[in-house]
Amino acid sequence: MPEQSPTSAPTPNGKTAMIIGAGPAGLMAAERLAGEGYAVTLYEGMPSAGRKFLMAGKSGLNITHSEDLETFLTRYGASRERLEPHLRKFGPAQIRDWCAGLGIETFVGSSGRVFPTTMKASPLLRAWLKRLDGLGCKIHYRHYWTGWNDADQAVFKTPDGETTATADITVLALGGGSWKRLGSDGKWMDILQNAGIKCTPFKPANCGFDVNWTDHLIDKCAGQPVKPVTLTCGTQTVRGEFVISKTGIEGSAVYAISATLRDQWLETGDATLTLDLAPDRTLEDVTTRLTKPRGKNSMGNHLRKSLGLDATKTALIFEVTSRETLNDPTKLATAIKSLPLKITKPRPIDEAISTAGGVAWEELDKTFQLIKRPGTYCLGEMVDWEAPTGGYLLSASLTH
Numbered sequence: 001m002p003e004q005s006p007t008s009a010p011t012p013n014g015k016t017a018m019i020i021g022a023g024p025a026g027l028m029a030a031e032r033l034a035g036e037g038y039a040v041t042l043y044e045g046m047p048s049a050g051r052k053f054l055m056a057g058k059s060g061l062n063i064t065h066s067e068d069l070e071t072f073l074t075r076y077g078a079s080r081e082r083l084e085p086h087l088r089k090f091g092p093a094q095i096r097d098w099c100a101g102l103g104i105e106t107f108v109g110s111s112g113r114v115f116p117t118t119m120k121a122s123p124l125l126r127a128w129l130k131r132l133d134g135l136g137c138k139i140h141y142r143h144y145w146t147g148w149n150d151a152d153q154a155v156f157k158t159p160d161g162e163t164t165a166t167a168d169i170t171v172l173a174l175g176g177g178s179w180k181r182l183g184s185d186g187k188w189m190d191i192l193q194n195a196g197i198k199c200t201p202f203k204p205a206n207c208g209f210d211v212n213w214t215d216h217l218i219d220k221c222a223g224q225p226v227k228p229v230t231l232t233c234g235t236q237t238v239r240g241e242f243v244i245s246k247t248g249i250e251g252s253a254v255y256a257i258s259a260t261l262r263d264q265w266l267e268t269g270d271a272t273l274t275l276d277l278a279p280d281r282t283l284e285d286v287t288t289r290l291t292k293p294r295g296k297n298s299m300g301n302h303l304r305k306s307l308g309l310d311a312t313k314t315a316l317i318f319e320v321t322s323r324e325t326l327n328d329p330t331k332l333a334t335a336i337k338s339l340p341l342k343i344t345k346p347r348p349i350d351e352a353i354s355t356a357g358g359v360a361w362e363e364l365d366k367t368f369q370l371i372k373r374p375g376t377y378c379l380g381e382m383v384d385w386e387a388p389t390g391g392y393l394l395s396a397s398l399t400h
Contacts, residue, residue, distance in 0.1 A: 010135065013037030018154060018167035020145045022049035023183070025380025025397040026173030027128055034135035038169065042137060043156055044183075045144035050125045051182040052175065056394070057121025063099065064092040064391040066108045075392045077259075079385035082361055083396055090399040092391070098398075102127040113391055145174070147191040169375055176355035176381035177202035188382070189358070197372060198360040203266070204352035205386040206393075207258050208250030209273075210344045217319045222246045224312040229253065230276040232338075236260045239279060244312065247347070249273075255353065256388050262346050271343040277313045277336050287333035299326060307336070354393050356386040 017033040019026045022044035034040045042049075056062075065072060069091055076083050090098075096106050096114060104124045105117045116124055132139075143156040143163070153164040175184030189199045227241030231253050240253030254261075257273070265271035278286050286307060294302035303309040303317070318326070320339060325331040349355060359378045363370055368383070370376045380397040387393050 010035050010037045012039065015039070015169070016041070016167040017169040017171065018043065018165055019171045019173060020154065021171075021173035021175060021183075021380075022046075022139060022141075023173060023175055023380065023397070024050065024053050024394060025382075026171065027132065028398045029171045029173060029377070029379055030132055030137050031128075031135065033169065033171075034132065034137050040132075040135070040137040041165070041167070042132075042139040043143040043145060043154075043165070044139060044141050046183040047141050049129060049139065049141075050121070052179055052184060053125060053394075054121050055179070055182055057119075057124075060115055060119045061121040061124065062113045062115060062389070062391045062394070063106065063124075064095045064114045064395045066092060066112045066114055072392075072395075075387050075390070076385060076396065077387075079361070082366075083385060083399070085366070086399045087396065092395060095395060095398060099124065102131065111390075145188070145191075148195070169377070171377045171379060172382060173379045174382055176358060177349050178204070178352040178355050180350055184381070186355070192359065195373070197363050197370060199363075200357040200360055200384045202349055202355045202357040203262060204346045204349045205259060205262075205356045206255040206353035206389050207262070207349075207351065208245060208254060208347040209248045209258070209261065209271075210347065211248035211341060212344055213244075213246075213248070214319060217244070217315055218246050221312050221315050225251070226275075226277075226312055226316065228279055229313075230279045231257050232274040232276070233257050233260045233264060233271070244316070248343070249341075250347070252389065256390075258346070259356070259386060259388075261343060265343060265345060273341045273343060275316075275339040275341055277309060277317070277339060278307055281307070283333060283337045286336055287330055290329040290333050309336075353389060354381060354386065356384065358382045358384040360384055 015038050017038040017040045019030045019040060019042040022042050026042060030040045030042055072092060073080055073084055073087060099106050102124060104127060106114050107117055108114055143158050146155050146157050149155050149164060153166050156163050174188045177186030178184060186202055193199050221244045225241050225243050229241060230237055230239045236257055238253050238256045242249050242251035242254045261271050261273060289306040300314045303314050320341060321335050325335050359382055361384060364378060365371055368377045368379055370378060387396060
């Protein structure tokens with residue numbers, strides 16, 4: 001695939017390109033191919049483009065991250081080696097320049113995440129589609145891809161019946177397996193597997209987890225944040241915050257550790273998250289403070305006055321701690337610094353922010369071309385990689 005976005009009107013090269021899927025990966029592929037002179041046609045199964053992209057932008061479009069590139073690259077784990085060459089050519093700095101070229105200025109938030117100044121995705125998407133139109137790209141909506149026919153033509157289901165298309169280059173950018181109502185239903189996996197292309201089953205990524213809360217905790221704390229806190233699973237520790245939900249836990253810190261927690265659950269059928277509810281205090285300090293007589297104070301008031309723990313953290317301690325531990329300052333201090341929280345299972349895939357799994361790396365060459373189908377490429381969340389939230393997902397989808 002071409003490396004850079006076009007900066008001027010392209011000279012036609014006489015070749016055609018078909019992009020299936022009008023999310024960020026597909027739109028960027030269209031832009032780059034049009035910049036190389038291809039006559040580009042996009043096919044999108046939904047009535048409009050970028051629906052999951054727009055949903056992601058409702059709470060503030062986190063488009064990339066400002067941390068140094070070497071740290072940024074570590075966020076892609078086992079897939080770093082395959083993604084790194086592309087991220088070095090079109091990474092966070094280039095993404096910000098690209099946004100500016102669309103008339104969308106960006107800023108760095110307090111967490112290092114990069115957002116458009118408008119915070120929303122819709123102005124960027126409108127400017128992007130306008131650019132594609134200026135480059136001569138055509139988009140056919142409500143064209144749902146159902147595979148290839150015996151003549152090796154792409155087949156689409158439309159409101160007016162079945163239609164087919166061919167092109168010199170085909171780009172598949174059909175998304176992962178979450179948020180089906182926005183277009184990423186993952187049904188393409190069966191099509192590719194039937195064509196002899198190995199795919200790794202989908203797993204939820206950046207997801208919440210179920211916990212068997214008591215009704216009392218749900219009534220008291222559902223929707224409440226737990227912060228600041230550190231979460232540990234295996235060798236991974238994350239500091240941040242999460243939210244207690246009616247079914248379990250969710251939120252940024254949980255998403256950041258979700259891959260480790262999910263894989264532990266998949267391997268063993270069991271998973272435990274360890275919480276440090278007083279991350280800015282040492283165990284010795286917590287023990288010393290709890291050992292002081294609490295007089296007529298309730299345990300909740302004692303925890304609030306001696307450690308500054310709020311009602312939500314206190315309720316969480318009461319939820320998972322035995323009476324014996326609550327009555328022993330040394331044991332209670334240890335529990336506060338390493339509170340075990342048993343996970344029953346991840347939330348369903350369709351609720352996950354993203355998915356792991358997809359087209360196996362071994363099926364793709366260095367340009368994301370299917371080795372068994374020369375001229376056909378797979379991009380974005382279709383490919384078997386994952387990354388945490390924080391701009392990393394979108395960055396990798398834009399960079400192929």
